[in-house]
Amino acid sequence: MKKIKKADVKKFLGDLKKEHEVFAPVDEDGVVEFKRLSKKDEPTLDYVNSVVSPKGFFLPMKEKILGFREANDKIELIDEHEVGGRVLFGIRPCDVNGLLVLDNVAREEYMDPYYLERRQKTILIALECVKPGVDCFCRVFGSGPGLEMGADLVYTDIGDYFLVRVGSDKGAKLLSGSDYFVEASDADEKKAAKLVDECAKKMSNVESSKLKLDLEKIRDKGSWCLNCYSCTFICPTCYCFDVVDRMNPKGCEGQRIRCWDSCMNPQFTLMAGNFNPRNKKVDRFVNRIRHKLEYMRDRYGVFGCVGCGRCVRECPSHISMLEIIQEGVR
Amino acid sequence: MSENPYLPATVEVLDVISESHDVLTLRLDVKKTSHMPGQFMMLSVFGFGEIPVSVSSSPTITDYIDLSVKKTGSVTSVVHETQPGDTVGLRGPYGRGFPVDEVGDNDLLFMGGGIGLAPLRSFIDYIRDKRDDFNDVSVLYGARTADDMVFRGEFNDWRSMFNLHLIADMECEGWYGRVGYVSELLSEVTLDTENTIAIVCGPSIMMKCVVGELKKLWYPDDKIILSFERRMKCGIGKCGHCNIGDKIVCIDGPVFSFDEVRDSPELWG
Ligand SMILES: Cc1cc2nc3c(=O)[nH]c(=O)nc-3n(C[C@H](O)[C@H](O)[C@H](O)COP(=O)(O)OP(=O)(O)OC[C@H]3O[C@@H](n4cnc5c(N)ncnc54)[C@H](O)[C@@H]3O)c2cc1C
Numbered sequence: 001m002k003k004i005k006k007a008d009v010k011k012f013l014g015d016l017k018k019e020h021e022v023f024a025p026v027d028e029d030g031v032v033e034f035k036r037l038s039k040k041d042e043p044t045l046d047y048v049n050s051v052v053s054p055k056g057f058f059l060p061m062k063e064k065i066l067g068f069r070e071a072n073d074k075i076e077l078i079d080e081h082e083v084g085g086r087v088l089f090g091i092r093p094c095d096v097n098g099l100l101v102l103d104n105v106a107r108e109e110y111m112d113p114y115y116l117e118r119r120q121k122t123i124l125i126a127l128e129c130v131k132p133g134v135d136c137f138c139r140v141f142g143s144g145p146g147l148e149m150g151a152d153l154v155y156t157d158i159g160d161y162f163l164v165r166v167g168s169d170k171g172a173k174l175l176s177g178s179d180y181f182v183e184a185s186d187a188d189e190k191k192a193a194k195l196v197d198e199c200a201k202k203m204s205n206v207e208s209s210k211l212k213l214d215l216e217k218i219r220d221k222g223s224w225c226l227n228c229y230s231c232t233f234i235c236p237t238c239y240c241f242d243v244v245d246r247m248n249p250k251g252c253e254g255q256r257i258r259c260w261d262s263c264m265n266p267q268f269t270l271m272a273g274n275f276n277p278r279n280k281k282v283d284r285f286v287n288r289i290r291h292k293l294e295y296m297r298d299r300y301g302v303f304g305c306v307g308c309g310r311c312v313r314e315c316p317s318h319i320s321m322l323e324i325i326q327e328g329v330r
Numbered sequence: 331m332s333e334n335p336y337l338p339a340t341v342e343v344l345d346v347i348s349e350s351h352d353v354l355t356l357r358l359d360v361k362k363t364s365h366m367p368g369q370f371m372m373l374s375v376f377g378f379g380e381i382p383v384s385v386s387s388s389p390t391i392t393d394y395i396d397l398s399v400k401k402t403g404s405v406t407s408v409v410h411e412t413q414p415g416d417t418v419g420l421r422g423p424y425g426r427g428f429p430v431d432e433v434g435d436n437d438l439l440f441m442g443g444g445i446g447l448a449p450l451r452s453f454i455d456y457i458r459d460k461r462d463d464f465n466d467v468s469v470l471y472g473a474r475t476a477d478d479m480v481f482r483g484e485f486n487d488w489r490s491m492f493n494l495h496l497i498a499d500m501e502c503e504g505w506y507g508r509v510g511y512v513s514e515l516l517s518e519v520t521l522d523t524e525n526t527i528a529i530v531c532g533p534s535i536m537m538k539c540v541v542g543e544l545k546k547l548w549y550p551d552d553k554i555i556l557s558f559e560r561r562m563k564c565g566i567g568k569c570g571h572c573n574i575g576d577k578i579v580c581i582d583g584p585v586f587s588f589d590e591v592r593d594s595p596e597l598w599g
Pocket residue numbers: 270271272273370379380381382383384385386397398399400401402403404405406407445448449558559560561562563584
């Protein structure tokens with residue numbers, strides 16, 4: 001295993017920038033978001049997590065999936081999706097696991113070319129957690145604070161250095177071409193393991209394998225929901241999208257766009273003839289919870305929640321996913 | 331079709347056939363059909379949107395496919411302006427259709443409501459073309475009025491081979507047949523319920539009511555086959571719009587047996 005001096009991280013990222021677009025968490029007025037690093041940006045490496053999950057790098061809030069043009073009574077379709085190589089530096093273990101959840105959806109039966117191409121072309125350098133946020137509960141799902149797989153490199157803060165573990169050939173290549181990495185000692189490795197372990201112990205734990213949702217209690221919580229959609233947009237495992245066609249004003253050229261949608265949106269299931277099978281707010285809320293904690297588990301073998309805590313933090317009605325899970329494991 | 335499952339093929343409209351005052355059939359230039367009855371396509375009108383539509387023609391027909399569309403909203407209204415020679419976008423076929431190869435010696439009871447006859451017609455015409463492979467067939471069809479009945483041009487053909495019974499929800503001029511709901515037509519047929527498979531498609535409320543009546547006749551749940559409709563945006567299991575509980579209608583369905591979905595939330599809405 002290797003390690004890198006904290007002071008050298010910026011230089012390493014500088015080298016990466018020569019060949020890749022590099023994105024990292026940046027603190028701007030107390031709000032941490034992943035940002036393409038410019039010369040003056042200072043990446044934040046002791047943050048809890050970004051407000052919005054980095055899923056947008058793979059499933060953008062809005063993207064063109066088709067172009068069309070009408071000329072001489074013929075319709076021409078334009079299917080182009082250029083994706084450049086990117087590095088995502090400092091992504092948290094829960095969010096890496098969020099991507100592993102999304103992979104299941106993108107690969108089921110039909111391959112989603114836009115998402116999967118970005119996945120393939122993006123290098124993930126993860127940053128394990130040594131200090132839990134107040135709302136974090138990744139321990140429940142084993143999706144943090146340490147990271148077993150899913151990233152190309154895994155960093156752990158051990159004081160003056162980051163311990164660096166290789167997770168893939170791509171990751172190994174990044175190290176071999178760089179002078180900033182030195183051999184780590186056994187003591188370094190033990191220290192990293194201990195810090196991550198201590199971090200886990202500070203978090204709530206419930207045995208998710210025993211989960212059996214208490215639907216009555218969930219319905220109760222659903223009645224407090226304001227239908228603001230915040231929870232779905234910031235969640236690393238929410239993937240629902242809408243598809244709309246747009247014409248340019250001249251009317252002979254247009255685009256098909258997909259954009260994030262939310263299952264909390266009353267129109268999400270609205271059909272022609274005004275038939276809406278999930279018309280009630282409470283039913284939509286229950287569906288969101290069951291989708292994450294039952295349907296995805298049963299279908300893909302992984303929970304659709306990674307315990308990142310974002311929805312707990314942002315919900316204006318203080319509805320807690322952790323509490324829902326705790327009430328289901330009794 | 332292409333490797334990008336979101337990329338439609340451009341297809342020429344060969345003919346536009348009026349089926350009722352608000353339903354028309356697009357006959358599309360698709361030569362090699364790979365669909366099975368009950369599957370659907372995603373139909374694009376570029377610049378307006380994309381909608382799921384059942385294939386209403388039988389796979390035994392190899393020089394075109396039919397999509398029959400009821401005018402109900404923004405995209406379907408534009409579909410209704412289509413002319414022969416126009417180009418539309420098409421991807422699919424998608425989903426799990428009717429269990430055509432599994433019905434064996436069972437009798438078949440089709441029950442359709444309104445535009446819900448579209449996917450059933452694909453199966454019914456399939457049987458017409460392969461009559462010896464199937465046992466007794468009954469078709470019970472209801473619509474709001476006689477004017478709302480679709481595929482009327484085929485009724486004589488069907489009558490000669492199957493037990494066809496029609497019903498209109500309400501009295502109207504020129505209709506001398508039965509008036510009432512389609513479930514009432516069950517009294518017109520004698521059923522060997524143990525050995526009959528019921529195949530149902532129509533508005534949610536109609537399917538719910540039909541299932542209730544079939545259960546009164548002691549129908550086993552796995553012999554009630556239903557084709558469901560949900561708002562769909564992708565048709566390929568990605569957009570999250572179409573679930574009924576743990577089922578993803580566009581890839582697990584749209585056809586389900588009642589025992590698969592009996593306990594699902596919001597089944598009938
Ligand atoms: C598997 C399946 C098969 C279908 N087969 C047929 C058919 O053979 N003939 C037919 O006339 N109709 C069929 N429908 C219904 C048809 O898709 C809708 O009538 C159509 O989407 C309405 O679109 P709109 O833009 O005109 O309506 P609007 O109300 O303006 O709807 C806007 C958008 O909402 C979505 N939407 C609205 N209603 C429905 C709906 N009922 N189902 C799915 N998405 C909807 C669509 O994405 C649509 O573009 C089928 C639906 C499904 C799910």
